[in-house]
Amino acid sequence: MGEPQSGPLLTTPLHALHGELGAKMVPFAGYDMPVQYPTGVLTEHNWTRTHAGLFDVSHMGQCFLIPADGRFETAAAALEKLVPADVLALKPGQQRYSQFTNAEGGILDDLMVTRLGHPGHEHWIYLVVNAACKDADYAHLKAHLPEGVTLKIADDLALIAVQGPEAVAAVAALAPDLANLKFMTSVDLPIDGIWAHVSRTGYTGEDGVEISVKSADAVALTKKLLADARVKPIGLGARDSLRLEAGLCLYGHDIDTTTSPVEAGLTWSIQKRRRAEGGFLGAARIQKELADxxxxxxxGILPDGRAPAREGTPVKSADGQPIGTVTSGGFGPTINGPLAMGYVNRRFAEPGTPVLLEVRGKDLPAKIVTMPFAPHRYFRG
Structure with a gap:
């Protein structure tokens, strides 16, 4: 989960705390991040699936779009030129997943879009973007936002995710109003006296929350959360295996500037009005793929044996013809076996289709399957 790095690494507000907790640190998206803690990736993965895992995701980019005229519609219309989601339909406190698309219909980044629900800020749009893409995303926004809509980059905020079946109960012990918050909605409230913006979302397939908090308060809040026996710190290693089992894309691997949202199976994130009207960058390609x-x-791919197929593994038809490539792969602790996702020619995408994976020069049998590999457990109320 580490990567080659040039230049000094950035750190999050929780960096020193990771050291105290015994984390093994690696370079990731320009930051020095915890890949695992002393108990190891397998234990952390299983703990999140059964209890509650706490993830430092402060390397992600947080920003706001603020319309000068105080009208949410102004900011929403500006953002709709850059993403295929129906932003105008968002109610205060509601959240959507979307993508920044380019003129060719490829994906520049995927992101979370929230209309703030806090009184006096209901016209603001809050965005969370990927760490490796955030500088490019901010430049993209600045280049395309009209006069009258300001980009406010929130470098003074940290982001903490608490995920798992006991996650919300653990956080609600410090903020009881959170208990009934529904999936893909958010609220501003104090958590044991510390201001926070909390959304019921995450990237593990489990129920849980993401908590945006002032950087100066991040350590204190994290320690309060970790004081609950149900909550353990979790690193990037388990975050990756959890999201892979949940069938969720990792930007730069499963989606990138060559991939359209339709190819990526993200058509559910393009609402009916936007499919019909278009009006966003790359709409021509995306609308054509939606139609044709x-x-x-x-x-999703399940290998027959125990050998994992890593990113870049060639995928072949049953008679040995190249039909695609694995983009994410590894071992799934929940399913107790190897799993992968990738892209294949549309003719071979039907679940149940037998395929071959070329691993270390050998063709190993596998089959196409429906994702997610582990069931999603979001709280929809």
């Missing part, structure tokens, strides 16, 4: 189908599709 994409030439390739993102699929």
């Amino acid at each position: 189908g994409a030439p390739r599709l993102r699929i």
Whole structure:
């Protein structure tokens, strides 16, 4: 989960605390991040699936779009030129997943879009973008936002995710009003006296929350949360295996500037009005693929044996013809076996289709399956 790095690494407000907790640190998206703690990735993964895992995601980019005229519609219309989601339909406190698309219909980044629900800020749009893409995303926004909509980059905020079946109960012990918050909605409230913006979302497939908090308060809040026996710190290693089992894309691997949202199986994130009207960058390609189908599709793959197929593994048809590539792969602790996702020619994307994975020069049998590999457990009320 580490990567080659040039230049000094950035740190999050929780960096020293990771050291105190015994984390093994690695370079990730320009930051020095915890890949695992002393108990190891497997234990952390299983703990999150059964109890509650706490993740430092402060490396992510947080920003706001603020309309000068105080009208939410002004900010929403500006953002809708850059993403295919129906932003105008968002109610105060509601959240959507979307993508920044380019003129060719490829994905520049995926992101979370929230209309703030706090009185006096209901016209603000809050965005959370990927760490490795955030500088490019901010430049993209600045280049395309009209006069009258300001980009406010929130470098003074940290972001903490608490995920798992006991996550919300643990956080609600410090903020009882959170207990009934529904999936993909958010609220501003104090957590044991510390101001926070909390959304019921995450990237593990489990129920849980993401908590935006002032950087100066991040350590204090994290320690309060970790004082609950149900909550343990979790690193990037388990975050990756959890999201892979949940069938969720990792930017730069499963989606990138060559991939359209239709190919990636993200059509659910493009609401009906936007499919019909378009009006966003790359709409021509995306609308054509919605109508006619994409030439390739993102699929789940289950190898027959125990050998994992890593990113870049060639995928072949049953008779040995190249049909695609693995984009994420590894071992799934929940399913107790190897799993992968990738792209194949549309003709081979049907679940149940037998395929071959070329691992270390050998063709190993596998089959196309429906994702997620582990069931989603979001709280929809």
